[in-house]
Amino acid sequence: MNVTLRNGNCMPFVGLGTFKIRGKEDVYRTLKAALETGYRSVDTAAVYRNEAEIGQSLHELLPTNQLKRSDIFITSKLGPKDQGEGTCYSACLKSLSSLGCQYLDLYLIHWPGTQGKKPDDSGQCELRLGSWKDLIQLQKEGKVKNIGVSNFLKHHIQELYDKTGVYPEVLQTEHHPHLVQTDLIQFCKETGIFYQAYSSLGTTTQDNQILTDPVVLEVSRKLKKSVSQILLRWAVQQGIGVLPKSCNPKHIQENIDVFSFQIPEEDMHSLNSLNRGRHYCWNPKDIV
Ligand SMILES: NC(=O)c1ccc[n+]([C@@H]2O[C@H](COP(=O)([O-])OP(=O)(O)OC[C@H]3O[C@@H](n4cnc5c(N)ncnc54)[C@H](OP(=O)(O)O)[C@@H]3O)[C@@H](O)[C@H]2O)c1
Numbered sequence: 391m392n393v394t395l396r397n398g399n400c401m402p403f404v405g406l407g408t409f410k411i412r413g414k415e416d417v418y419r420t421l422k423a424a425l426e427t428g429y430r431s432v433d434t435a436a437v438y439r440n441e442a443e444i445g446q447s448l449h450e451l452l453p454t455n456q457l458k459r460s461d462i463f464i465t466s467k468l469g470p471k472d473q474g475e476g477t478c479y480s481a482c483l484k485s486l487s488s489l490g491c492q493y494l495d496l497y498l499i500h501w502p503g504t505q506g507k508k509p510d511d512s513g514q515c516e517l518r519l520g521s522w523k524d525l526i527q528l529q530k531e532g533k534v535k536n537i538g539v540s541n542f543l544k545h546h547i548q549e550l551y552d553k554t555g556v557y558p559e560v561l562q563t564e565h566h567p568h569l570v571q572t573d574l575i576q577f578c579k580e581t582g583i584f585y586q587a588y589s590s591l592g593t594t595t596q597d598n599q600i601l602t603d604p605v606v607l608e609v610s611r612k613l614k615k616s617v618s619q620i621l622l623r624w625a626v627q628q629g630i631g632v633l634p635k636s637c638n639p640k641h642i643q644e645n646i647d648v649f650s651f652q653i654p655e656e657d658m659h660s661l662n663s664l665n666r667g668r669h670y671c672w673n674p675k676d677i678v
Contacts, residue, residue, distance in 0.1 A: 396584070445488060463495040471506065475524055482534065498538045584631060587633070
């Protein structure tokens, strides 16, 4: 299932998250299971340090699955240390080279801040604007099909638009029943930016508070779907993309099976009532 982005390009609703999947063997095994189960989108980032393994694995796996590069949607992200005009451009070329690709389907500014700078440093805005100008250029040159941002808040996005006249195609940000950023979602709807969730399952912590939330467990029991399927369907049913990370073939399979059922209105309502503004990953609120 695809979504059409504001520029008319298509992007799969479900992608494979790859944070913390490292080493050729694990990456290969995970991508093999994902491609065989129907995933056509892979999310990586320079800071995940797995771009080369993903590139090599796809190179080997695509032909054996009768797939072409153009059948796959690859996302990568600019590392926060490479923020700024020129450095962003070079970092994107490095990601392309590591992945062994001629182009990326989506390139995101990973974080509104710059590594090594204080959150309230007055240079933050100028640096991310420089990165944004590079992304616009990379898109013009065809090196990147779609451009976007991650972990940005409304003011960070609006200022990019005010200075360049270009909105991102995608905002990738943390989203699950414990963190629903209603104003940000509304802003993205109004401006045509696709809202893509990360850490939909409560991320990779031992003490995962979402997979064990009693309300989510109750809806899971009632609908006879796994807890992860409920969490992913809850997002997809609201038109929000998801990127579940898993190394387990059984989980990989169940995480993409979220289009064959509906969550009834009353259960959507129960899940929506769980919002407590809780970030389990990064919180960008202090980045000026
Ligand atoms: N832009 C950003 O700043 C940012 C930040 C965080 C994440 N992301 C992206 O979003 C992706 C997903 O987020 P995330 O990595 O934080 O984690 P997540 O997808 O919220 O959760 C992953 C955890 O859930 C478990 N899991 C997956 N499927 C399951 C299932 N069906 N049943 C039970 N447990 C299941 C996984 O374990 P198993 O492996 O054992 O299945 C893993 O421990 C990342 O991999 C990355 O690509 C982006």
